[in-house]
Amino acid sequence: MVGLRALRVAAMTAGSVGGLSGVAYTLLNTQSRQARTIIGVxxxxxxxxxxxxxPDGTGPVALSSTDVLRFAMFGDSSAAGLGAESPDRLPGxxxxxxxxxxxxxxxxxxTHAVSGSRTTGLIPQIDAALVDPPDVAVVMIGGNDVTARMRIGTSAALLAEQVRRLTDAGTAVVVGTCPDLxxxxxxxxPLRTLAQHWSRALARAQTRELNRTEATSVPMAAIxxxxxxxRPDEYFSPDRFHPNGDGYALAAGVMLAPLCAAGGVWKSSR
Incomplete structure (x- = not known):
């Protein structure tokens, strides 16, 4: 989900504005190398x-039916489910x-989501989906934008633009905003604190932009x-970086009600 080298470079860039000291530069550089060694690739x-x-719980199966609810996942590794122990534990x-x-x-x-994607990666994902637009969709994106030093306003505006492409095609969309890095x-x-600050700032900007669309946003970092x-040992995979199946179950749990409401599954809630 996140490139540690890019995060360190972003810290250098931010710090240089205020005159980052040589000691601080060395500290962040050392911390970035340390984190990359622990996490690996x-x-x-x-x-x-x-x-x-x-509905009886069976699947996936090959089924031809006109009464199928078409559901799509868009975004990065958090939407693709990297770290889940088995296929049945994927968030999708x-x-x-x-x-x-x-x-x-x-x-x-x-699943259109691709591990490592930034918000710019939504463009080809949605291009492919619009050939046969889904009825409902989940988008989970943002962590890689932080480490790529993409401007927060630019990232959030692009997300809203791509979401509108889906809603204009009749898709009900729920977006899980940037997680808390x-x-x-x-x-x-202090590199972790910088990551937290930037990721939460992006999540707030995403919510503001999405409020101008027909999509529903879910504040993943806050929840x-x-x-x-x-409880990191319970919810992170062995790489200590991506969620495990229980972590993805938590994420799916907070997305389900908004997804059912947005898609008209719970008619009484509309």
């Missing part, structure tokens, strides 16, 4: 379990099964940050 791709999920699968149960309809899951323990202090901060 992800070598595995996320599982893929796209297909149709039935958890949500697809829950949508099928709540709606009483089969749900076809298509300050919960990632292998990032030492999930305390869980990941206080």
């Amino acid at each position: 992800p070598r595995d791709l996320p599982f893929n379990a796209d297909g149709v999920y039935r 699968v958890v949500l697809a099964r829950a949508l099928a149960e709540e709606s009483g309809r089969p749900v076809r899951l298509v 300050g919960t990632i323990r292998p990032i030492p202090q 999930l940050g305390p869980w990941f901060r206080d």
Whole structure:
């Protein structure tokens, strides 16, 4: 999800405005190398379990039906589910099964999310999806924008622009805003505090821009940050960087109600 070298470079850039001292520069540089050594480089791709999920809990299956609820996942590794221990623990699968149960309809899951994506990466993902627009969609993006030093305002505006492409096509969209990067323990202090500050600032900007669209935003950092901060052994995968299946279950849990409401699954809530 995050490039530690880029985060360190971003810290250097921010600090230089106020005259970052040589000692501080050396500290952040050392901390970035330390975190990269601990975390390593992800070598595995996320599982893929796209297909149709039935209300009885079976799936994925090949099913041709006109009554299928089309559901898509967009974004980065948090949407793709990197770190989940098995396909059935992917956030998209958890949500697809829950949508099928709540709606009483089969749900076809298509995952467009790509690990490492920045908000600019939504453009080709949504290009592909608009060939056959989904009925409902989840977008989870932002962490890589922080480490890539993308301007917060530019990033948030681009997110809203891409979300509008989906809503204009008739898709109900729920966006999980940027997670709290300050919960990632292998990032030492004070680098972790900088990561937390920037990620939360981006999340607020994303929410402001999304409020001008028809999408629903979910503040992932505010809701999930305390869980990941206080119980990292339970919710992070072995790389201590990406969530595990339980972490993704938490994320899916806070996304489900807004997704059902936005998609008209719970008719009484509209």
